[in-house]
Amino acid sequence: HELTQPRSVSVSPGQTARITCSGKTLASQFSYWYQQKSGQAPVLVIYKDKERPSGIPERFSASSSGTTVTLTISGVQVGDEADYYCQSSDTLGIWTLGGGTKLTVL
Amino acid sequence: QVRLVESGGGVVQPGTSLRLSCAASGFTFGDYGMHWVRQPPGKGLDWVGIIHYGGKNMYYADSVKGRFTISRDNSKNILYLHMNSLRVDDTALYYCARVGYGQDGGDHWGQGTLVTVSS
Numbered sequence: 131h132e133l134t135q136p137r138s139v140s141v142s143p144g145q146t147a148r149i150t151c152s153g154k155t156l157a158s159q160f161s162y163w164y165q166q167k168s169g170q171a172p173v174l175v176i177y178k179d180k181e182r183p184s185g186i187p188e189r190f191s192a193s194s195s196g197t198t199v200t201l202t203i204s205g206v207q208v209g210d211e212a213d214y215y216c217q218s219s220d221t222l223g224i225w226t227l228g229g230g231t232k233l234t235v236l
Numbered sequence: 237q238v239r240l241v242e243s244g245g246g247v248v249q250p251g252t253s254l255r256l257s258c259a260a261s262g263f264t265f266g267d268y269g270m271h272w273v274r275q276p277p278g279k280g281l282d283w284v285g286i287i288h289y290g291g292k293n294m295y296y297a298d299s300v301k302g303r304f305t306i307s308r309d310n311s312k313n314i315l316y317l318h319m320n321s322l323r324v325d326d327t328a329l330y331y332c333a334r335v336g337y338g339q340d341g342g343d344h345w346g347q348g349t350l351v352t353v354s355s
Contacts, residue, residue, distance in 0.1 A: 162341035164281075171331060171345040172273075172281065178339050215281050219340035223269055223286045224295050230280040 133216050133228035140234040147203040149231045151216030154197055161199040162217040163192060165210075166230075172215065176201060203233075211235045238262040238344045240332050245349030252322055256349055258315035258332030266290075266310035269335035271342055272317050274328035274351075282328070286335075287315070300326075322353045 133153040141147045151161065161179050164172035174183055176192040179199065189204045203210055216228040244256040258270070272284040285296040287306040294306045305318040315332050329350050333342030 160340065162339075164342075166281075171347050172333075172342070173345070174336070174341050174343050177336060177341040177343070181339075183336075183343065213280075217341065222293075222295050223288065223335065223340060225271065225273075225283040225286070225340075227273075227281050227283055 132226050133218060135214075135216060135228040135231045137229070138232045138234065140236055141206050142236050143206060143208060145206055147206050147210070147233055149201045149203075149214050149216075149233065150198055151201070151228050152198045153218065153226070153228075155218045155220070155226060156194065156199055157197045159218040159220060161192070161194060162219070163190075163201045164215045164217065165212045166215065167212045175214075206233075206235055208235050238334065240334065240344060240346035242330060242332055242346045242349035245330065245351045247352045247354060248322055249355055250323055250353055253318070253320045254322060254351060256317040256319070256330055256351070258317075258346055260313045260315065260334070263334070265308075265313040268337070270306075270308065270315045271333045271335065272306060272315075273331045273333055273342070273345075274326075275331070275348070276325075276328045284317070284330070319351070322351075324353050324355075327351060327353045 163176035166172040179194045213230045239261045241259045269288045287294045303321045307316045329348040331348045334344045336343030
């Protein structure tokens with residue numbers, strides 16, 4: 131994968147979870163984040179670096195700095211436990227996906 | 237509402253072919269680019285390819301280039317993935333995803349169809 135994510139992140143309920151994604155392409159391309167709960171299809175939670183689709187709680191936010199982007203989940207809930215994937219896209223629409231991060235809510 | 241429903245998966249032998257379909261509803265299908273993304277059992281997401289809204293431009297992952305072809309029928313609102321020379325490592329849940337308006341992410345995904353390649 132050309133986008134590198136930590137394999138796992140663990141937090142307690144109510145805490146803040148931060149998931150990073152690093153890759154050279156992020157310096158010039160927008161980033162996207164997906165949440166995939168067990169047995170379900172992915173859901174877009176952040177687009178164009180920091181925009182939230184309708185229906186996604188304000189607890190989900192993201193930031194970008196150079197070649198690293200960070201998904202932040204504030205006030206983590208048990209229901210946020212999922213795999214999270216970052217993604218970038220070149221000008222042709224070709225996607226690069228990160229390897230995914232398993233968020234565990236202890 | 238936007239709905240994407242994949243079908244056509246199954247158990248096939250290595251070297252054979254299979255065609256997957258993704259039926260779209262709830263939006264003007266011909267206005268949107270579409271992706272195929274797969275997920276091997278217990279593993280992460282793996283991008284397969286994209287077809288732009290007009291159906292003339294397609295791009296593929298290196299792992300499927302020359303074996304897989306994406307097409308679409310905008311009159312029937314159906315996206316296809318034609319898979320040839322299937323290999324054991326093509327075994328995965330195959331999703332179709334719509335390109336979001338004004339962005340390059342997948343704003344709606346289907347529930348996937350499972351392809352198992354095994355002898």
